[in-house]
Amino acid sequence: MEEQRVGKANGQEPTIVAFFCTWCTYTAADLAGTSRMKYAPNVRIIRVMCSGRVDPQFVVEAFAQGADGVLIGGCHPGDCHYVEGNYKTLRRIALLKRVLREMGIEDERLRLEWISASEGDKVARVINDMVEAVRRLGRLDLPGKRKGWDAELLHHDGPTEALAAAAASDGR
Amino acid sequence: MREALSANGGPRVGVYICHCGKNIAGLVDVQRLTEYAATLPGVAVARDYKYMCSDPGQVLIQKDIAEHKLDRIVVAACSPLLHERTFRSATEAGGLNPFYFQMVSIREHASWVHTDKEEATRKAQDLVRAAVHRVIYHESLERRRVPINPAVLVVGGGIAGIHAALTIANGGKRVYLVEREPTIGGHMAKFDKTFPTLDCAACILTPKMTAVRAHPNITLWTYSEVSQVDGYVGNYKVKVKRRPRYINEELCLGCLECIPACIYKEAKVPDEFNLGLSKRRPIYIPFPQAVPQVVVIDPETCIEFKSGKCKKTCVEACGERNAIDFRQTERIEEIEVGAIVLATGFKTFDAGRVPYYGYGVYPNVYSALEIERLVNASGPTGGEVVLRDGRKPERVAIIHCVGSRDENYNVYCSRVCCMYSIKLAHLIKERTEAEVYNFYIDVRTPGKGFEEFYTKTLAEGVHFVRGKVGQVSDWATTPEEQGKLVIQVEDTLAGMIRRIPVDMVVLSPGLDPQPDAQEVRRMFNISCSNEGWFLERHPKLAPVNTFTDGIFLAGACQGPKDIPDSVAQAGAAAAEAFALIDAGYFELEPTTAYLLAEECSGCKTCIPLCPYNAIAFDAATAKAQINEALCKGCGVCVAACPSGSIQQHLFDDRQIYAEILGVLAGATTAS
Numbered sequence: 001m002e003e004q005r006v007g008k009a010n011g012q013e014p015t016i017v018a019f020f021c022t023w024c025t026y027t028a029a030d031l032a033g034t035s036r037m038k039y040a041p042n043v044r045i046i047r048v049m050c051s052g053r054v055d056p057q058f059v060v061e062a063f064a065q066g067a068d069g070v071l072i073g074g075c076h077p078g079d080c081h082y083v084e085g086n087y088k089t090l091r092r093i094a095l096l097k098r099v100l101r102e103m104g105i106e107d108e109r110l111r112l113e114w115i116s117a118s119e120g121d122k123v124a125r126v127i128n129d130m131v132e133a134v135r136r137l138g139r140l141d142l143p144g145k146r147k148g149w150d151a152e153l154l155h156h157d158g159p160t161e162a163l164a165a166a167a168a169s170d171g172r
Numbered sequence: 173m174r175e176a177l178s179a180n181g182g183p184r185v186g187v188y189i190c191h192c193g194k195n196i197a198g199l200v201d202v203q204r205l206t207e208y209a210a211t212l213p214g215v216a217v218a219r220d221y222k223y224m225c226s227d228p229g230q231v232l233i234q235k236d237i238a239e240h241k242l243d244r245i246v247v248a249a250c251s252p253l254l255h256e257r258t259f260r261s262a263t264e265a266g267g268l269n270p271f272y273f274q275m276v277s278i279r280e281h282a283s284w285v286h287t288d289k290e291e292a293t294r295k296a297q298d299l300v301r302a303a304v305h306r307v308i309y310h311e312s313l314e315r316r317r318v319p320i321n322p323a324v325l326v327v328g329g330g331i332a333g334i335h336a337a338l339t340i341a342n343g344g345k346r347v348y349l350v351e352r353e354p355t356i357g358g359h360m361a362k363f364d365k366t367f368p369t370l371d372c373a374a375c376i377l378t379p380k381m382t383a384v385r386a387h388p389n390i391t392l393w394t395y396s397e398v399s400q401v402d403g404y405v406g407n408y409k410v411k412v413k414r415r416p417r418y419i420n421e422e423l424c425l426g427c428l429e430c431i432p433a434c435i436y437k438e439a440k441v442p443d444e445f446n447l448g449l450s451k452r453r454p455i456y457i458p459f460p461q462a463v464p465q466v467v468v469i470d471p472e473t474c475i476e477f478k479s480g481k482c483k484k485t486c487v488e489a490c491g492e493r494n495a496i497d498f499r500q501t502e503r504i505e506e507i508e509v510g511a512i513v514l515a516t517g518f519k520t521f522d523a524g525r526v527p528y529y530g531y532g533v534y535p536n537v538y539s540a541l542e543i544e545r546l547v548n549a550s551g552p553t554g555g556e557v558v559l560r561d562g563r564k565p566e567r568v569a570i571i572h573c574v575g576s577r578d579e580n581y582n583v584y585c586s587r588v589c590c591m592y593s594i595k596l597a598h599l600i601k602e603r604t605e606a607e608v609y610n611f612y613i614d615v616r617t618p619g620k621g622f623e624e625f626y627t628k629t630l631a632e633g634v635h636f637v638r639g640k641v642g643q644v645s646d647w648a649t650t651p652e653e654q655g656k657l658v659i660q661v662e663d664t665l666a667g668m669i670r671r672i673p674v675d676m677v678v679l680s681p682g683l684d685p686q687p688d689a690q691e692v693r694r695m696f697n698i699s700c701s702n703e704g705w706f707l708e709r710h711p712k713l714a715p716v717n718t719f720t721d722g723i724f725l726a727g728a729c730q731g732p733k734d735i736p737d738s739v740a741q742a743g744a745a746a747a748e749a750f751a752l753i754d755a756g757y758f759e760l761e762p763t764t765a766y767l768l769a770e771e772c773s774g775c776k777t778c779i780p781l782c783p784y785n786a787i788a789f790d791a792a793t794a795k796a797q798i799n800e801a802l803c804k805g806c807g808v809c810v811a812a813c814p815s816g817s818i819q820q821h822l823f824d825d826r827q828i829y830a831e832i833l834g835v836l837a838g839a840t841t842a843s
Contacts, residue, residue, distance in 0.1 A: 017835060022253070023719055024699070030251045033280025041291035044298050044835035045281055046828065047252070049763055053807030053823055061829060065836040081697060081719070082806035083783035092811070117699040117707055117719070124285070 014068035014134040016043045016127075019058065021051045023081035024116050025073030031120030039124040040131040043071065050074070051112075052085030056096040059110060063100075063142045069109045069134040071126070076114040086114065108133040109140060183308045184216040186242040187300060188233060190224035190249035192279055197222075199283040201293040205248070208297050212304045216240050224249050230262035237266035244307040248276040248300050254710065269312035271762070271822060274303040294838070302834030309826045315759040316800065320406035321510035322753045325350065327398055327692075330358020331735055332727025332742040333515035334380050339746035340513075341389035345753060348507055349384060350412055351394045355462035356381055358517055362445065362541060364548040364555075366735055367595040368625030374461060374550070381463040394464060399504070401695050404804065405722030406510045406758045416500035418469035423495035426465030430455055430496065433489030435482055441473050443552070446545045450552035455486050460550060469496070511749040514706060514718075515726040515742060516692060521575035521582065521681035529574065529679055530644040534657055535560040537644060537677040540570075540592060547599045557603045557676075565606050565675035569659045570597055571641050572612040576682030584703060586682030587732040590616045593680040594626055597634045600678075609635045609672060611661055619734065637672075639664045644677050683732040696723055705731045716745040721758065724748050763805035763822045767798050771817030778809035778818055 020026040026047050032039065048054060051074030059070045072093065074086040093112045100110060111130050115122045187209040191197035202220045209218035217240045221229050224247055236242055245268065247259045252275040260270035278296040286292040322345055326337045329351030337349045349356070360366075361381075363373040384390055393414055400411040434453040442448035445458045454474035457467050469477075469486075476482035476498055487496045523531040523539045530537045536559050538546075549555040559565055570593050575581040590612070597608045615636070617623045630636065639661045648654045649671070656673035663670045685704035686692070693700050698718040699707040706729050709717035716724050726745035727738040752758065765786075772795040779787050779796065786802035787809060789795075796818070798809075807820045816825060 015836065015838075017832060027253060027699075027719070030253055030277070030280040033251070033277075033284040036284055038287055039285055041282075041286045041288065041295050044295065044302070045277075046302070046831050046835065048807065048823060048828070049820075050806035050808060053811050053820065055811040055825070055828075058828060058832060062832050062836065065833055067836055078694060079699075082804060082808065085783070085806045085808045088781060088808050088812070118702045 012139060014042055014131060014139060015066065016069040016071055016130060016134060017062040017067045018043050018045045018071040018073060018127075019048055019051065019054045020045050020073040021075060021081070021086075022047055022049050024075035024079065025051075025113070025123065027117040028073075028115045028119045028123045031118065032123045033120075035120050037120055037124040039127045042131045043127050050080070050082045050085035051089040052080075052082065054089060054092070056092055056099075059096060059100075063105060063109070063140060064146070066143060068137075068140045069111070069130055071130055072110075072112045073115045073123070073126075074112070076116050079116060104145070105140065105142070106137055108137060183214045183244055184240065184242045185212075185214045185244040185246060185304055185307060186233065186236050186240065187212075187215055187218040187246045187304065188224050188229070188248070189218070189220040189278075189300070190229070190247065191220060191222045192250060192283075193222065196249070196279050196283045199286065199289055199292045200278055200296045201289060204293060205278075205296050205300065209248075209300050209304070212301055214244070214308055215304060216242060225255050225258050230258070230265070233259070233262045234266035237263075237268055242266075243268065243272060244310060245273045246276065246300065246303045246307055247273070248278045248296065248303070250279040251277045251281075254713070271313040272307070272310050274307040274310065276300055276303045298835045298838055301837055302831045305830040305834035306827045309824070309830055311821070313762040313821055315762055316764070317757045317759055318404075318406050318801075319757050320753050320755065321408075321508050322346065322756075323348065323507070323509045324511045324513060324749050324753060325398070325408070325410055325507065325509040326513045326515060328358070328515035328517055328727070328729070329353070329356030329384075329392075329394065330515060330517045330727060330738075331360045331377065331380075332517070332729075332738040333358070333513070334377075334384055335739045335742040336513045336515055336726045336746040336749075337390055338380065338383060338387065339743055340750055341387045343750050343754075345389065345750065347390045348412075348509065349390055349392050350396050350398055351392075352397045353458070354395045354417060354466075354468040355458045355464070356384060356392070356394060357459075357461075357463065359541075360735060361459065361461075362548075363544050364551070365595060365599060367591045368619070368621040370595075370598075378461045378463075381461070385463045392464065393505070395468065396505075398695065401512075401697075403508075405720075405760075406752075408509050408512060408722065410507050410509060410512075412505045412507065414503045414505060416502055417466070418471070418474075418496065418498055418500050419467055420495045420497050420500075421464060421466050423493055424466040425493060425495075426457075426467075427493075428457060428467065429489045430467060430486035431457065433485045435475060435485050441470065446552045447539070447542050449542060449545055469498075510753040511722045511724065512696065513724045513726050513742075513745045513749055514692070514696060514698075514729055515745075516686055516689070516729040518683045518728040518732065519686050521586075521684050523574050523679040523681045525581065526574055526679075528643045529571065529641070530657070530677070531679055534644070534646060534677070536565075536657060536675060537679065540589075540596060540678055540680045543596050543600070543678050547596070547603060555603070557600055559676060563675070564604050565600075566604075567607045567609070567656075567672075567674040568600050568604070568676045568678060569609045569611065569641075569644075569657075569672065569674040570678045570680060571644075571659075572610065572615075572680050573640070574679045574681045575684075577613060582682055582684070582703065584682075584732070585616065587616075588734045589680040589682055591619070591622055591625070591734065593678075594629050594634075596678060596680075598629050598632065601632060601634060606675075607635070609637055609659070609674065611637050611639060611641045611659065613638070613640055619736070637661060637663050637665075637670070648673075683728060686729070689729070696720065698723055701731075705729065716741060716748055722752060761805065763807075763820060764800045764803040765798055765805065765807065765810055765818050765820045766800070767796055768817045768819060769793070769795055771815050772796055773815055773817070775814060777812050777814060781808050781812050783808070
């Protein structure tokens with residue numbers, strides 16, 4: 001029953017997972033709320049103490065579980081509540097992007113933003129902007145793609161019917 | 173209140189959906205959400221209630237824990253930053269460990285930011301599902317206690333800092349009061365009368381200043397600035413830079429004989445305290461009632477510092493007291509405190525930034541603070557309100573909202589300008605019998621006795637013209653305007669453009685944050701609002717707290733305030749700081765990192781990442797070792813550990829993966 005999701009445009013609306021640090025960006029998202037700013041409903045926020053807690057594997061997992069985009073929000077450089085956790089995030093995300101590119105996950109699907117506690121408007125702006133960008137790219141459908149990759153691995157001696165079928169269902 | 177019971181076995185989760193009146197229920201279909209929650213695996217009971225944070229709401233959780241043998245609680249309501257503590261306590265009161273709890277924000281992150289009922293409800297479902305998935309992995313945790321140093325640092329010696337320092341010191345605690353000017357007193361010391369009671373500012377302020385100096389529990393450091401802050405709540409290590417005033421504070425008696433003895437017979441340096449309306453010598457005291465009663469030498473203008481060839485007549489005058497010391501250098505004092513009160517105040521808006529008002533162009537355009545000095549009996553004119561050429565003005569214009577309520581400068585209302593403008597109108601009329609015109613956009617007088625004061629001033633014959641002044645100029649178009657300053661304004665009540673010639677223009681600037689507020693904010697690890705004011709933890713319920721435990725806000729550094737509000741807030745900040753240090757210990761959140769030693773390969777990846785040096789390499793076991801007392805729980809090491817052998821309480825991998833899975837359970841099958 002919990003698996004039901006009949007969204008707008010027949011489930012074609014992108015879903016974005018956001019990891020926000022509790023001190024800056026999560027607080028800014030609260031401010032956007034108390035200021036009654038309106039933004040796209042596609043983002044699901046997960047709170048962490050610091051953006052530096054965001055293990056690149058969380059991002060990969062989110063894509064694997066059906067996210068079409070991942071947004072990470074941390075404090076501005078120099079303003080990290082934990083001195084320099086956000087710098088660690090910056091480095092990790094830069095590296096991760098290279099990996100994701102190899103996997104065919106477009107750059108715009110992973111976004112890192114510095115949003116301070118007072119920037120509720122920036123939360124709304126970034127979310128709207130990212131939803132637009134991801135919408136243009138279309139659904140990621142990594143689980144679907146993965147089936148294709150699995151087939152590729154199983155039949156590594158050459159292209160097979162399964163792979164060809166997966167490639168066809170990929171639609172791109 | 174509706175409830176839905178699930179037949180699911182396994183862990184027993186209770187889910188509580190808050191309506192928050194209509195705040196949530198207006199957009200999120202709380203009934204559907206509750207019914208949905210009841211179907212989630214592990215959920216034993218799901219209920220919705222109008223106000224979960226209320227007493228009956230909290231009792232609901234406690235009763236259910238007993239009746240339905242719940243072992244996990246999820247509340248979907250407002251932000252955890254607002255009420256996590258409330259519901260953890262309720263969970264604990266019900267007999268569970270308070271950390272068997274997860275909060276979901278379906279107000280700030282759903283109902284308040286969306287417009288589509290369907291979308292908002294679905295989002296709330298996703299978030300609730302994630303919390304239920306996650307809470308099953310929660311563990312019983314203990315809060316850590318850290319001892320608290322019972323001393324307090326107060327930064328800023330204006331009325332807010334003075335009041336906070338005296339309140340804490342009167343309670344028997346040690347206070348360090350640090351002020352960067354050579355005297356305490358701040359802006360209030362420059363005022364003549366205070367609105368609306370027309371109390372003499374000096375008569376109510378200077379006794380408090382003296383009390384600070386005399387208080388056995390207060391260490392007063394003027395001409396000093398905080399230069400470094402380390403540590404954490406209860407245990408801050410602070411470095412204070414003490415600038416040399418070239419006077420031995422212990423030896424100076426405040427006889428002031430050195431000042432007239434200075435080789436400069438004529439005072440030549442613009443006096444900061446009088447905003448340059450008078451002059452001072454290189455050796456001076458900021459104002460007669462300054463605290464401490466100690467002179468100061470300004471090395472920028474003192475001949476001894478410039479050429480080394482002064483006859484040092486001041487040293488001669490000081491004689492055996494021997495208080496003057498040209499060799500003084502900057503000193504750093506190191507102190508340890510448990511709590512910090514920031515009372516760094518504001519700066520008045522620079523009226524020169526509004527070019528069409530002629531401040532700094534026409535000599536008879538003044539800022540309100542300059543007029544405060546002119547009407548003050550101890551000011552540069554002995555309380556006479558006169559123009560730069562010594563004439564008494566016959567017509568005076570006061571322009572409100574200079575730099576306030578203006579999209580080009582500050583959008584916010586500066587709160588005090590209306591009242592001080594009305595006060596100055598009264599005082600100028602009293603001193604000069606001039607015709608006084610106030611030009612306003614709105615008159616805002618919501619304080620106690622404020623409206624009465626406004627009405628009284630109206631009855632005295634002060635004119636109030638509603639309209640934003642377009643320009644102040646000296647371009648005469650009629651003989652009557654010759655030699656005058658002309659106010660050009662649209663009188664929006666009369667519906668006409670007016671030109672009013674006056675002798676004196678008083679600009680009422682708004683309040684700006686201190687120019688170095690951003691540096692101060694960084695040093696104390698707190699946040700600023702968009703305007704640059706220090707950000708409180710919650711505007712209603714934690715107005716003097718910051719997001720950093722142990723650091724409190726007092727007075728106008730948090731936003732424009734008048735004196736009574738600053739004093740009230742300073743008292744509140746003092747009480748919060750006092751409650752913290754008097755408890756003797758502080759309970760830290762248990763969100764620290766911990767090591768699963770069996771898994772650790774000793775790769776040392778984590779060690780250089782920790783900003784607090786809380787991880788060391790244990791040579792004996794060849795594994796990492798985490799010092800939980802130093803760990804602040806950011807989780808940077810957890811994210812980096814290649815073997816997953818470092819975890820973080822309340823944010824461990826299983827919990828976060830469950831949350832990711834939870835928010836995306838719907839998305840998976842949609843594709």
